Amino acid sequence: VTTRRTFALAILLVSHPAFGSTPRFVEYLYIEANEGASSGGHVAIRFGDETYNFQHERPGVIRLQRDGSDHFLFAYGVLENRTVHVSRIAVPSATWADLRQRFAERYLTERRLFEERDALRDDSTLLEALLARRHGDGAAAVALRGAGYFFPAEQALAPSGSALALRARVLRAYGGDFIARRADDLRRELARLRPGGGPPPEIPARGYPHFDAPYSSRYRDLLTALAALEALRRALPLRADAQWSVGEPLAPDEQVSLAAFADRLAGELTRLLRSDRADWGYAFLVGLARLAALDETARTGRLVLLDAFPPESEVVPWSSIREQRDAVAGLVTEAREELATARGRLRAGRPIDEADYAGVEDAGNRLLELEAAVRDRRGLRVSAERLVPSREAHWADLVDPEMTDGEMERGLRRANDTARRFATELERRYAYDLFSRNCVSEIFATVGAEPGSLDFIPFVSARTVNARWPDAERVTLPSYRRWKLEEMSRTAGAWRTWLRESNTVTSTIYRRNPADSFFLFFTDDVVAVRPLLGVVNVAAAVGAGAAGLALLPFDHGRTLVSGLRGAVFSLPELAFVNLRKGSFTYVPRADRPVDALPGVAAAG
Amino acid sequence: MIHRTAVGVLAVPLVALLAGCSISVSSWSLSKSVRSSSHSSDSSSSSSPGAAEEAYREDVSDYTKAFVTSARPGDLGSFRADLSRLAQEHGITNWEENPSTYTAIGDGLARAGVSDAGLLAYKQNLSGGDPAKADLIQKGYDAAR
Numbered sequence: 001v002t003t004r005r006t007f008a009l010a011i012l013l014v015s016h017p018a019f020g021s022t023p024r025f026v027e028y029l030y031i032e033a034n035e036g037a038s039s040g041g042h043v044a045i046r047f048g049d050e051t052y053n054f055q056h057e058r059p060g061v062i063r064l065q066r067d068g069s070d071h072f073l074f075a076y077g078v079l080e081n082r083t084v085h086v087s088r089i090a091v092p093s094a095t096w097a098d099l100r101q102r103f104a105e106r107y108l109t110e111r112r113l114f115e116e117r118d119a120l121r122d123d124s125t126l127l128e129a130l131l132a133r134r135h136g137d138g139a140a141a142v143a144l145r146g147a148g149y150f151f152p153a154e155q156a157l158a159p160s161g162s163a164l165a166l167r168a169r170v171l172r173a174y175g176g177d178f179i180a181r182r183a184d185d186l187r188r189e190l191a192r193l194r195p196g197g198g199p200p201p202e203i204p205a206r207g208y209p210h211f212d213a214p215y216s217s218r219y220r221d222l223l224t225a226l227a228a229l230e231a232l233r234r235a236l237p238l239r240a241d242a243q244w245s246v247g248e249p250l251a252p253d254e255q256v257s258l259a260a261f262a263d264r265l266a267g268e269l270t271r272l273l274r275s276d277r278a279d280w281g282y283a284f285l286v287g288l289a290r291l292a293a294l295d296e297t298a299r300t301g302r303l304v305l306l307d308a309f310p311p312e313s314e315v316v317p318w319s320s321i322r323e324q325r326d327a328v329a330g331l332v333t334e335a336r337e338e339l340a341t342a343r344g345r346l347r348a349g350r351p352i353d354e355a356d357y358a359g360v361e362d363a364g365n366r367l368l369e370l371e372a373a374v375r376d377r378r379g380l381r382v383s384a385e386r387l388v389p390s391r392e393a394h395w396a397d398l399v400d401p402e403m404t405d406g407e408m409e410r411g412l413r414r415a416n417d418t419a420r421r422f423a424t425e426l427e428r429r430y431a432y433d434l435f436s437r438n439c440v441s442e443i444f445a446t447v448g449a450e451p452g453s454l455d456f457i458p459f460v461s462a463r464t465v466n467a468r469w470p471d472a473e474r475v476t477l478p479s480y481r482r483w484k485l486e487e488m489s490r491t492a493g494a495w496r497t498w499l500r501e502s503n504t505v506t507s508t509i510y511r512r513n514p515a516d517s518f519f520l521f522f523t524d525d526v527v528a529v530r531p532l533l534g535v536v537n538v539a540a541a542v543g544a545g546a547a548g549l550a551l552l553p554f555d556h557g558r559t560l561v562s563g564l565r566g567a568v569f570s571l572p573e574l575a576f577v578n579l580r581k582g583s584f585t586y587v588p589r590a591d592r593p594v595d596a597l598p599g600v601a602a603a604g
Numbered sequence: 605m606i607h608r609t610a611v612g613v614l615a616v617p618l619v620a621l622l623a624g625c626s627i628s629v630s631s632w633s634l635s636k637s638v639r640s641s642s643h644s645s646d647s648s649s650s651s652s653p654g655a656a657e658e659a660y661r662e663d664v665s666d667y668t669k670a671f672v673t674s675a676r677p678g679d680l681g682s683f684r685a686d687l688s689r690l691a692q693e694h695g696i697t698n699w700e701e702n703p704s705t706y707t708a709i710g711d712g713l714a715r716a717g718v719s720d721a722g723l724l725a726y727k728q729n730l731s732g733g734d735p736a737k738a739d740l741i742q743k744g745y746d747a748a749r
Contacts, residue, residue: 049655071641079635104666112686208670210678213685268701275700276732278681279688283697316633327634334638354702355657358695362640370637382636386695585634 024048024096025473028087028443030462031076032479032524035517035569035580038080041458043439044072045447046086047100052107054442061430062437063114064107064446078480078592081581083524087465088473102446109208110430116201116209117423122216123195123415131408133398141394142220146285147227148391149243149292149306150236162295163235163288166266170232173270182273183229190222190399195411200418203425213278215415223395225281231288238292238306242391244368245296246303246339254346255301261352262294286389290357303343308365308387315379323514327586328374334589335367362387479581482525483593484509502526510582514558517580518544518566524578534573541566642693660694661708665744668712680729706730706737710744718745 027046033039044053051072054062067075077084091099132140144151171178195215203209213221230236250258269287272280289306296304321328342363345356365387373380403411431437440461444451455461466472478486481501488497488509501507503521510522520540521533545563552560569580642659667690671683691699699705709730713723723745731737 049659067641071639075635075641101666101669104662105670108663108667108670108690115689204675206675208667208674208678210671210674210676210682213682217685268698272698272700276680277684277688277700279685283688286697314633314636316637320634324634331634331637338639354696354698355660355694359656362695366638380634380637382633384636384641386640386642386693388692388695388697 022093023090024093025088026091026096026099028089028462028465029053030085030087030458031080032083032085032459032581033579034080034082034583035565038082039569039579042076042082043443043458043461045103045443046072047096047103050100050104052103052443054439056432056438059427060432061427062432062439062442063430064103064110064442066103066107073477074592077477078587079584081479081481081583083479083482084477085462086475086477087462087469088475089465089469090472099447102448105208106446112209112211113203113426116211116214117419117426119214119217120201120415120419120422122220123214124412124419126216126219127195127408127412127415130398130401131405131412133396134400134405134408138396140398141396142223142398143311143392144220144224144227144395145390145392146224146282146289147231147393147395148311149238149285149289149389150231151227151239151393151395153234153236154239157237157240159235160237160292160295162262162266162291163232163237166269166288166291167232167235169266170270170273174273178273179229179233183226183233186222186226186229187399190219190226191402193219193222193401194403194407195415197414200421200425203422203429215411218278221278221281223281223399224279224285226399227393227395228281228284228288231285238289238296242289242307243293243296243304244307244365244372245300246305246364246368248303249301250297250303251347253349254303254343255298257346257352258294258303258357259298261357262291262298264351264353265291265294289389290361303360303364305361305364305368306389307391308361308389309369309381310383310385310387310390311392313381313383315381317379318373318377320514321373321380322377324585328370328380330586330588332367332370332374335363335370337589339363339367358386358388361389478593479524480584480587480593481509481522481582485525498525504582510584513583513585515585516562516582517541517569518559518562519570519580519582522582523573524581527576530576530578531574534570537570537573538567541570656694657704660691660696660702661704661711663690663694664705664708665712665715665748668709669716672713672716672718683730700732703740706740707744707747710741710746711748712744713741714745714748 029044029046029051031038031042031044033041042053044051046052046069049069051067051069053065053067053072055065057063073084076082126142129140129142167179175181193215196212201209201211265287269284269291272284272287277283286306293304293306339360342359345352345359369381372378401408435456438456440456440458441451444455444461451461452464455464466474485497485501488501501509501522504510504512504519507522518541519537521537523530523533523537526533541563543563544566545560548555548557548560548563551558572579664687667687671678671686687699687705691697691702691705696702709726710723713726718726723742727738727741730741
């Protein structure tokens, strides 16, 4: 049974006492519970800078996520305020690389499968739009990524100088009728394009999947290329609402660096027009827009950037921003630091490339968005992903396919059926199950080991790992609040600190977070008096719930729900079990426990 | 009746105790304003400058290996399409002009155990006739062998 509970592959190699090369650490992370959806605790596996963990998502599927390790610990240990127990297992470099590759490959595979699901759904959307267009619906349009930097074209503006120069360069290189010829080719290809008539794509049992490009992807790629050629042909200027500028002037060496990059970019865009990539149109539109932004940067001496936030960005409402002004001020400071770091590349004395420029663009956009949200008293767009310019335009000039209405309607029915069947099969394959397919079981499965009967519970799985590798280095990273308590206790005395910080009313570490349920006493750092404090917490939460009834017409039930949730999550405290620990929306960078993680930070 | 209700109320946190794997992300929203959660971005708080480029190379290499060793062979068009999406996660739209793309492809081909003859075919097809790109693929391949 013990053998079954082990990481099979690691056993093989760890059992050799002498490593052939310098050992590296695979780290199994058990994250203690907090209230709500994280009440059962969580587990993750870390390989140096990357941390992988499986999360339960809608609609009932479990998916592998990958985060930067520093971000993962910040999110769980600091913001979520959860203690993380790390088991650091030394393995030979070859084993480390093999295990990491398994997770990386699974991550890439899952990502591709879910992209395919979305693309197949898009087939239906496109065919509906094409049919509607054919039947006289002038509003029928297709969203094209990247086209939003130029379209709808602003007629009042003069042609773009950078686009005029690029157009001249392209025509010199490929002939005076190049743009017209290429556009004609694209229109013909678009008209001939037909939806696939075969069976739904199969999801392979293992390995990276290969799918033929769905109809909508091919159509969109071609139409985007057509939009790119149109922007170049007309030398369209950048839309005023698609760009913004950092107030601070650029240093002379930064300007030189950006001007050199603009020259390089013009050459790259010229070559891109001859690329074999199906999606060259999107890359060209972004490049053309960046070229215009760089031109404006050179003219003004200030950093002009594309608005790089994706159209589907999450928005933190203004009401939340208003309530957290201190946090936002801190975030603005951090965003300035990030931009200063990114701008360092412009002064490094070497030519910059797209990755360098994209780093400046990402950091600049985040700073500008924070400043704009505060200034304009509006919601704040945020993104956990790298910002890549992707502003969309709704393109109504659709090329009518050479198909009869009947063929298109049959194509639509087939597309609906294919998308539904693929999604159903995918969701069946990745279905979440509390006992058999959860964050623990999937880590074990990816490593190639079979979990024990109770290992589906995160903290049991951590014990299993520790039992199998008694020599593994164990590191406990205390939650942010507990780390602060230890810090304060050293300087201000343990009892005094505990008395002040034991409750949500007088605590200086914790500030009431609307995401937390109602409670009075923290119980994660005490055991003996936990039931007693739990009784107080339950009573207080019930009281808050009662007050919430009275406040129902005024606060839309927020206090009532907070009180009821508070009572529910205080009940385990009566049995010495702590779930809720409070959480934080923001912790200043200078106040984060970076020094508490030396062993882990050095890992990998 | 009262007993049943009490058991029901107590059961809620007990079930919650077992229900792991989900996370509460509402607290994270503001933190997402400053930087991405990915390891593929250099940051002022990052302990390893250049991590972004390294992360891109690793991803392209992993992807190449996964693509090449897949049970059902894929065509070059789908290789390029998937590579485009992957590169965009790293903030790169014009991956054809990034030298790291080609060294990482070479690295992935070597790790996938592609033969010299296979390498030649990939070099011809992916370099677009540019000897510098073909050399970069070869360089990545040789370094990983």
